[in-house]
Amino acid sequence: MDRGERMRILVQEREDIIMKYEKGHRAGLPADMEPEPVEIHSRTDHFGITELPPVSSWETKQIQEELRSKIKWMEMLGEWEKYKNSEKLVRRVYKDIFMNIRGQVWSVLLNIDDTKGKNPSKYQLMKEKGKRSCQHVHQIDLNVRMTLRRHILFSEQRELFHVLLAYAEYNPEVGYCRDLSQVAALFLLCLPEEDAFWALAQLLASERHSPQGFHSPNGGTVQGLQDHQEHVAPSSQPKTMWH
Known part of the structure; x- marks a missing residue:
């Protein structure tokens, strides 16, 4: 197979990935990687009403x-x-x-509302640009498929793909690197899609929140967070540090 043929295959694979998310498919997970279904039938009475377990004193x-x-x-x-x-x-x-x-x-x-106000339509622009030209589509797709796949509130992964695609275009110096999918997914659990994008952008751009090197292409974001925690916890949270 010559270089031109390999390029054509990669381009076709890239277009297939984009189209898969456009159709709203759950990242095309094979059957053995699908999240396990939530078992509710064992808690359903003969009228079809789900009976939840009693709330404990701790809860x-x-x-x-x-x-x-x-x-x-x-x-x-x-x-x-x-x-x-x-x-x-x-x-x-x-x-x-x-x-x-x-x-x-x-x-x-993270000053999200103010940032969005100063950058109207920026997220949509970056998302559409990413669909056309992002060089990290394959890696983003691979990581999205592995992110929080057993979390009941995170069964839809199209938003995560779009956030990461847009961020790769928004910050080409970083592009896409390891662990960004985990960080963006946590934002998506609590924020709408565009807000999650700006939360990620603000977090990684802010000197206050993101020490240098956390999001470098050669570094691991989560590992950086862990190293930073181990550095600051003894002074800020001494009781928690040794749990």
């Missing part, structure tokens, strides 16, 4: 704690100018940002 306590935390976060977000550079904000972030408020908090911390 009740957790729900109450999350509600209290959400109220505190809503109060802080309502006075953001007062708290945005405060020690109180740092302490609250380290305590946890529960799922019931995580998307709103991430949006404010």
